Amino acid sequence: MIREASFEQGPIRPPNEARSFLLRVTRNCPWNQCLFCPVYKHREFSLRSVAEIKTDIQTARDMADDIHALSIQLGSNGNVDDRVVSHITGTRGTSDCYRGMAVWMYYGTGACFLQDADNLIMKTDDLVEVLTFLRQKFPEIKRITTYSRSKTVARKSIESLKRIREAGLNRVHIGLESGCDAVLKLMKKGVTAAVHVEAGQKLVSAGMEVSEYVMPGLGGQALWREHAIETAQTLNRINPDFIRLRSLRVPSRVPLFEKLENGSFTMQTDDAVVEEIRVFIETLDGIQSTVTSDHIMNLLETVAGKLPEDKDRMLDVIRSYQSLSESERMIYRVGRRGGVYRSPADLKTDGATCSRIRSLIQEVESAGGKDGVDRFITEMVDQYI
Numbered sequence: 001m002i003r004e005a006s007f008e009q010g011p012i013r014p015p016n017e018a019r020s021f022l023l024r025v026t027r028n029c030p031w032n033q034c035l036f037c038p039v040y041k042h043r044e045f046s047l048r049s050v051a052e053i054k055t056d057i058q059t060a061r062d063m064a065d066d067i068h069a070l071s072i073q074l075g076s077n078g079n080v081d082d083r084v085v086s087h088i089t090g091t092r093g094t095s096d097c098y099r100g101m102a103v104w105m106y107y108g109t110g111a112c113f114l115q116d117a118d119n120l121i122m123k124t125d126d127l128v129e130v131l132t133f134l135r136q137k138f139p140e141i142k143r144i145t146t147y148s149r150s151k152t153v154a155r156k157s158i159e160s161l162k163r164i165r166e167a168g169l170n171r172v173h174i175g176l177e178s179g180c181d182a183v184l185k186l187m188k189k190g191v192t193a194a195v196h197v198e199a200g201q202k203l204v205s206a207g208m209e210v211s212e213y214v215m216p217g218l219g220g221q222a223l224w225r226e227h228a229i230e231t232a233q234t235l236n237r238i239n240p241d242f243i244r245l246r247s248l249r250v251p252s253r254v255p256l257f258e259k260l261e262n263g264s265f266t267m268q269t270d271d272a273v274v275e276e277i278r279v280f281i282e283t284l285d286g287i288q289s290t291v292t293s294d295h296i297m298n299l300l301e302t303v304a305g306k307l308p309e310d311k312d313r314m315l316d317v318i319r320s321y322q323s324l325s326e327s328e329r330m331i332y333r334v335g336r337r338g339g340v341y342r343s344p345a346d347l348k349t350d351g352a353t354c355s356r357i358r359s360l361i362q363e364v365e366s367a368g369g370k371d372g373v374d375r376f377i378t379e380m381v382d383q384y385i
Contacts, residue, residue: 002066003088006097007056008048010115012039014173014244015294017113017145021060021104021138025053025130029117031149033188035256036177036218036248040117050126054133061137063101080105110142120148120172124160131167145171145211151191153199161206171209171241174199179234180227183219186265187256193234200238210240216280216298217248217273221266228276232283239287247273247297251382270299270333270377271322277303278318281311296384299336302343320344330373331357337380 008024026047029040071077071084080102088094088102112134119127135141146169153161153172178184179193203210212235219227235243250256250267259265268276277300281291284307291314293303300321303314321344324332328347335341335357347354364376 001093002059002062003091003094003098005059005063006095007059008052009097009100013113013115014145016292017111019104019107019109020111020113020145021141022100022113022115023053023056023060023134024048024115025119025127025146026116026121030121030152031118031190033190034175034177035187035259036215036250036254038251038254041253041255047122050129053130057130057134057137060097060101063098064105064138067098067102067105110140112138112141112144114144114146114169117147118149118152119146120156120164121152124156124163127169128163128167131164131169135168141168143170144168145173147173147175149191150174150176150196150199153202154195156202158202158205161202161208165207169208171211172203173211173213173244174203174240176200176212176231176234177215178218178227179231180219180223181230183223183227186223187218193230196234197237200240204239209242210238211242211244212238212240213244213246214280215246215248216277217268219276221268221272224268224272224276225279228280229283232280232285235289236283236285236287240289243284243289243291244295245277245291245293245298245303246295247299249297249382249384271329274299274318274321278315278322281314281318284311296337296339297381299333300343301336302345317343327358330361333377334361334373334380337377 009022010024010027013020013022026045028043028045030045032040032045067080067084067088068078070087071080074083074087076084085102085106088099131144134144153174176196177187177189179196181192184191184193200210200212214231214235248267250260256265260267281303287307290306291304293301300317302317305311305314321329321332324344324347331354332341332344332347335346335353340353340357341347361373364373368375
């Protein structure tokens with residue numbers, strides 16, 4: 001039965017693709033050497049065949065058609081509403097993919113995200129065939145997005161990228177991480193700032209939306225200023241549509257943890273990362289990018305807005321955190337990592353929550369000292385990676 005069928009999906013997607021139709025186009029990462037990345041390690045990269053992918057697309061289409069027919073049967077006139085979703089989620093034997101398709105139809109985002117890490121590594125003809133088939137089967141799709149690497153994009157001609165865009169790919173997420181060559185080399189990113197720029201400019205020229213990921217903290221204590229300034233300068237040359245902040249975290253399962261252990265890399269404190277982001281935002285200039293901070297790894301979620309008009313407001317959010325007392329910053333850090341706070345302004349809106357967090361900090365500190373509080377915060381945030 002189609003309700004028990006499935007199609008292949010990868011392990012991750014960006015936070016902003018939570019309500020997207022997820023379709024796996026390649027498996028894992030062809031580079032897979034970045035020291036800070038916990039994903040795809042010990043997994044071999046492989047290309048999926050066009051036939052495999054098209055079979056998955058057809059399966060997804062059959063599911064969507066079945067859900068539409070079910071909606072009519074349940075009296076919802078083809079709409080995927082609460083009644084339809086509740087029926088599907090409450091039915092035994094229904095696959096996760098079928099339920100996921102129902103949720104996608106429920107939210108009606110019209111967005112599709114192609115997994116895994118670097119789909120532009122596919123031959124242009126093959127990717128165009130997949131995209132064309134996807135658009136034919138799902139005319140309701142409004143946006144198709146993928147991850148890719150700068151080095152892979154740089155190898156494509158603008159003509160190839162334009163063909164891919166015309167076939168239906170709207171947006172490309174690039175893990176820029178840093179625009180500082182010393183940091184890129186240290187982290188085994190396998191790319192230079194110049195290649196980042198070349199790739200970004202090619203995508204812009206091809207008419208695609210460009211979303212660049214930046215990792216505050218990646219320079220550690222030794223290279224934080226160079227990382228902040230040179231990354232901003234690199235982005236100034238690209239002028240991407242989106243700049244997405246993803247602050248560095250180093251759980252024990254990532255290769256960078258070994259450098260932490262042997263002392264060859266020293267992480268910055270939360271306060272130091274906030275200062276780094278201030279320098280980074282200040283250095284962004286002459287671009288019209290949208291900055292987002294949409295991940296719990298980021299201490300200040302409301303450092304977000306459109307450049308250049310929101311630049312001062314973003315800097316004000318940073319300064320408001322820096323102006324807090326040491327005890328207030330600690331309360332905010334614990335509350336943020338616990339999912340309570342988004343902005344320093346939240347400290348003033350709920351006195352009861354603030355008091356509870358203060359009491360919690362006192363309990364943790366009495367048992368393990370200030371280092372115990374820092375360990376407590378680290379454990380909370382690392383669980384999200």
